Amino acid sequence: MENNSRKKEHIRHALHENVEHGSAGFEKILLKHKALPEIDFDEINLETNFLGKQLKFPIIIEAITGGFDEGGKINEILSETASEFGIGFMVGSQRPMLENFALAETYKILKHPPLIIGNIGAVQLNYGITYEDCMKAINYIKADALAFHLNPLQECFQPAGNRNFKNLKKQINEISSKLRIAGIKVIVKEVGGGLNYDDVANLEVDCLDVAGFGGTNWAIIEGKRAPNKPAGTFYNWGIPTIESVKSIRALKDKRNLELVASGGIRNGTDAAKCFALGADVSGMALPFLREIYKDDEGKISDSINKEIAKQNLRKFLNKFIEELKIALFLTGSKNIKEIKGKYSVKE
Numbered sequence: 001m002e003n004n005s006r007k008k009e010h011i012r013h014a015l016h017e018n019v020e021h022g023s024a025g026f027e028k029i030l031l032k033h034k035a036l037p038e039i040d041f042d043e044i045n046l047e048t049n050f051l052g053k054q055l056k057f058p059i060i061i062e063a064i065t066g067g068f069d070e071g072g073k074i075n076e077i078l079s080e081t082a083s084e085f086g087i088g089f090m091v092g093s094q095r096p097m098l099e100n101f102a103l104a105e106t107y108k109i110l111k112h113p114p115l116i117i118g119n120i121g122a123v124q125l126n127y128g129i130t131y132e133d134c135m136k137a138i139n140y141i142k143a144d145a146l147a148f149h150l151n152p153l154q155e156c157f158q159p160a161g162n163r164n165f166k167n168l169k170k171q172i173n174e175i176s177s178k179l180r181i182a183g184i185k186v187i188v189k190e191v192g193g194g195l196n197y198d199d200v201a202n203l204e205v206d207c208l209d210v211a212g213f214g215g216t217n218w219a220i221i222e223g224k225r226a227p228n229k230p231a232g233t234f235y236n237w238g239i240p241t242i243e244s245v246k247s248i249r250a251l252k253d254k255r256n257l258e259l260v261a262s263g264g265i266r267n268g269t270d271a272a273k274c275f276a277l278g279a280d281v282s283g284m285a286l287p288f289l290r291e292i293y294k295d296d297e298g299k300i301s302d303s304i305n306k307e308i309a310k311q312n313l314r315k316f317l318n319k320f321i322e323e324l325k326i327a328l329f330l331t332g333s334k335n336i337k338e339i340k341g342k343y344s345v346k347e
C-alpha cells in the first residue's frame, strides 16, 4: 500500500467511488433488548484498557495514509482528533518513509493520543524490510505498538504488487519477539479481507485486528487502478467481519490476545454487536477519511479544510459514541464488558 502517487490514488478512489460491497454481517446479529435495563444511562462508562493503554472510548482510527503532503495533513488531523477524544491512532503504511526518509514528516504526530500504532506491510519482510527498519518507523512516531498488515488480495491487483507471501509467519514471529522485548506491542491486521483462526493461530503477537469483508474493498479500489486485471471476480472475496470476529474470538479464548473488530463498522450499534461477540475495541478507516474531505454542506470535496474536517470528525465521533451508549443502555450494560454474550443470531 505504498508509493506516493499510489496512496493518493487510493484516497481518491476511496472517496469518489463506491468502494464498499457486500455485507459485514451486522444484520444477522440481534442485541438482546431489555425493557427493564436496571441501570442509569449516565453510569455508562466506555473507558477501556487496550494494549496496556487507557482509552476514553473503545475506538481506534485505523491505518489510512502517509508519504505525501496531503497524507501528512490527514495524519495531523486524525492524530489531533484521536488525542482530543482519547482514542487510538494508527498511521498508514510507513514503507514510503523507510524508502525515502524525507517523507517521514508526513507521519509526524505532534499531539499524542493515548495509543499510537505504526504500520508496515508484513510482505515487505520478504522485500528487504528488517527489524531495524521497524524500530526506525516506531521510534520516529514514538509508537506504542506496530501493526503488520496482511494484504494478499490487494497485492494481487496492485500494479507491480508484491506477491511472495512465503515464510511470513516465521518472520513475523521472529521480529515480534524482538519488538516485544523492546516493549513494543505487536498487532497483525488484514486490510478488508478478514482473519481466520487457523491462519493466524500460530502467530505470537499481542493483538489481532480482523479488518473483515463488508467495508473498504481492495478488489474494487485496485480494480479501478488496473482495469486489465480480473479484480471484478473478487468483489465478493473475504471473511465477513462478523464471521472473522467470531473466529478470532475463539482463538482469544485460548490465548492471551486482544481483538480489534474492524471492516465495515459504520455506527455505534455495529460496534456494540462486535463487543457482544467479544471484541475489545472497534476500528474504522473509511468513515474518518470521508469526514475529513466533507465541506460545510456535507459534500465530498477535493481539498481539506482543517477546521471543517475536525468539526466533522467531532460530530461523527460524538454520534458514534451516543449510539454505542444507547445500545449498551438498552441491553442493560454499564460498560463494554457487560454486553458480552448479549446477542442472538438471526437465521
Ligand SMILES: Cc1cc2nc3c(=O)[nH]c(=O)nc-3n(C[C@H](O)[C@H](O)[C@H](O)COP(=O)(O)O)c2cc1C
Pocket (backbone or CB within 6 Å): 001, 010, 011, 014, 062, 063, 064, 065, 091, 092, 093, 119, 148, 149, 189, 190, 191, 192, 211, 212, 214, 215, 216, 262, 263, 264, 265, 283, 284, 285, 286, 287, 289
Ligand atoms: C484509503 C485507505 C488506505 C488504507 N491504507 C492502509 C495502510 O496503509 N495500511 C493498513 O494496514 N491498512 C490500510 N487501510 C485499511 C484500513 O486500515 C482498514 O483495515 C480497512 O479499511 C477496514 O476498515 P473500514 O471498512 O472502516 O475502512 C486503508 C484503508 C483505506 C480506506
